Amino acid sequence: MIKIKSPGRVNLIGEHTDYTGGHVMPFAIDLDTSVKGGKNDCIDVYSKAFNKREKFEIDELEKEDDWTDHIKGVYSILKEEGYDVGGIKAKFEGDLPIGSGLSASASFELAVMYLLDELYDLGISRKEMALLCQKVENEYIGVSCGIMDQFSIALGKKGKAMHIDTDTLECEYVGIPEELRMVVFHTGVKRELKSSEYNDRREEVEEAMRSLEKESSKDVNLKDLEQLSEMERKRLGYIVRENDRVLEAKEALEEDDLEKLGEILTEAHEDIAENYEASCEELDFLVEKSNEHGALGARLTGAGWGGAAIALWKGEGVDDFAEQVFNDYKENFSREDAEYYIVKASEGVRKAGE
Ligand code: GLA
Numbered sequence: 001m002i003k004i005k006s007p008g009r010v011n012l013i014g015e016h017t018d019y020t021g022g023h024v025m026p027f028a029i030d031l032d033t034s035v036k037g038g039k040n041d042c043i044d045v046y047s048k049a050f051n052k053r054e055k056f057e058i059d060e061l062e063k064e065d066d067w068t069d070h071i072k073g074v075y076s077i078l079k080e081e082g083y084d085v086g087g088i089k090a091k092f093e094g095d096l097p098i099g100s101g102l103s104a105s106a107s108f109e110l111a112v113m114y115l116l117d118e119l120y121d122l123g124i125s126r127k128e129m130a131l132l133c134q135k136v137e138n139e140y141i142g143v144s145c146g147i148m149d150q151f152s153i154a155l156g157k158k159g160k161a162m163h164i165d166t167d168t169l170e171c172e173y174v175g176i177p178e179e180l181r182m183v184v185f186h187t188g189v190k191r192e193l194k195s196s197e198y199n200d201r202r203e204e205v206e207e208a209m210r211s212l213e214k215e216s217s218k219d220v221n222l223k224d225l226e227q228l229s230e231m232e233r234k235r236l237g238y239i240v241r242e243n244d245r246v247l248e249a250k251e252a253l254e255e256d257d258l259e260k261l262g263e264i265l266t267e268a269h270e271d272i273a274e275n276y277e278a279s280c281e282e283l284d285f286l287v288e289k290s291n292e293h294g295a296l297g298a299r300l301t302g303a304g305w306g307g308a309a310i311a312l313w314k315g316e317g318v319d320d321f322a323e324q325v326f327n328d329y330k331e332n333f334s335r336e337d338a339e340y341y342i343v344k345a346s347e348g349v350r351k352a353g354e
Helices: 069-080 104-119 126-141 148-155 198-212 230-254 258-276 281-292 318-332
Strands: 002-013 023-040 043-047 052-056 087-094 160-165 170-175 180-186 297-301 308-314 339-343
Touching: 002 104, 002 148, 002 180, 002 230, 002 258, 002 297, 002 308, 023 104, 023 148, 023 230, 023 339, 043 069, 069 104, 069 126, 087 104, 104 126, 104 148, 126 148, 148 160, 160 230, 170 230, 180 281, 180 318, 198 230, 230 258, 258 281, 258 297, 258 308, 281 297, 281 308, 281 318, 308 318, 318 339
Parallel strands: 043 087
Antiparallel strands: 002 023, 023 087, 023 160, 043 052, 160 170, 180 308, 180 339, 297 308
């Protein structure tokens, strides 16, 4: 039996840029999916979150629209790629909340893939794992997500944010200073990528890029935008500005200019809310209240339309700050699943204890 820990992720900045070959800056967090498992003839799995045990054969990989799809998807893609994998008996648990915009599905899939890699000596690199798990989402689950979540969960490093160029997959780690405290507020509005406007937005933006004959949003400039329809200009314009903001945020972080970093985050929120229309009342409220209570800055994180917001705080007093914002939220919205977490950047998927 071995135990694997697979983190969730939070995106500091660079939202909806990863499916346009743009810049992102996420980090893996200290909330995990954990799985304890060993080799077995069939697939025999238990999930604590769903309190369910399921048993199926390795060639029984039809989708059933439940949590086991994420296991079947990993098997299916690995087999398609020619890997020789056997069964598992495994138990899944952990403290990473499901449906909160912290990438629980990518975390779960990477946990399964890492476990299989360890048990059956598949020799898959971390980068390859990220790409294969993205394939699981794109081709098996049916969500056209980008690479950000899988990449940060596979390659995260303790205390570091990751500047990823999603066009070249080059990654540079940027240290997060101790005094920068990060709070994630979960709105309690469950969001499923499948049912959100995510795929629609992606199509709109891809269409705009095609008409400009650009492969990466990094190569789109403000002049190019003039050729687009008003709606396309609004959507792609946001992405072009967001790419710039990621680079500015990276610089601010490198220079320890946390005030500047905070301002960039809040500006990013205003832009995504107005021009990408990916926010909602709850997220806007959390951003506004965070700033009112003295945050350096705040923005929605993840796909939006619910899910979570991140607020940055400097030094002491983060617990009181988080509590105040959360209380204001609870007074205004009755969302049972709302929660907050003070997170730290952590290592990517790994064997427990490593
Ligand atoms: C989801 C997707 C990511 C990314 C974000 C938005 O988390 O899985 O690939 O597109 O939304 O930035």
